[in-house]
Amino acid sequence: MLQGTQNFMLYGFIMFIAGLGIPIMAALNGGLSNKLQNTALAAVILLFVGLCIALTYLFTTSGVPKTFYATGTPWYFYFGGCFVMFYILTISWVAPKFGIANAIAFVLLGQLIAMVVIDHFGFFGAKQYTLDYKRLAGLTLMIAGIALILSKPQQS
Template sequence: MNNPLAYSLIMIVAGIGIPVMATLNGGLGARLQSPTLAAAILFFVGLVIAVAYLLVTEGIPDKIFHASTPLYYYLGGFLVLFYILTITWVAPRFGISNAIAFVLLGQMIAMSMIDHFGLFGAQRFALEPQRIAGLTMMAIGVFLVLNKATPPAGS
């Protein structure tokens, strides 16, 4: 399948899932009084579903590690762990919109550097003036949606 519209819709749904997951996991961490336990539960549920999906769609893999694969490709797991732990701990204290807004800002910075320099083997896309203007407008938008209000009493 090479359908940009379908890809866009799938990624919108994935994007919707990020603040929902942050809210749910932050709430779980608060109720369990352990953001780390909440993250471990999230990963366990995700692992079970991912392994079940793998076995149904592809069967048992013959290899997990390939000698020709650079080790840094396996660091994605660390980055996901870092994100889950930090969003689970920070979001209930800082607010979902604030936490996600700064995540978006970080994503825009990282995507621009990865694209511009072709980092980690990614296809290169130069940071041209039009793209810089778009990123600037997105960054301004991120700051405009930050929740500056004081939370209501009892929150």
């Protein structure tokens, strides 16, 4: 473990639950896109629902902080929304045609590669973790697992 604290387990559990939601979200997004026969409209609806939930959370917890208007925030921090939009559009369009497992497996592959690069170099202000042999071995095993998931099942 990177940290021997209770927070590590709590955060790990929360992210595990979030991870369970990714394929569910892909199936729901793809279903809405198919029913509407319009991927862009489905994305707008999904993002609007997400906006409503985020605003509700914001205003029921702390409200807009005074630092919202602070200068010095790197411009590229605001591009996270572009990645959210790209993900929603692509998963809504690709997953129904390609299969949920296939789509998510390739999403996971992209995430694995991006995470080690971001961590290794500390990009975007992330905490830096060197890509050592142990982490590289773990990454290799995870990629091998994805390859096994993507392999065609044997016909019985």
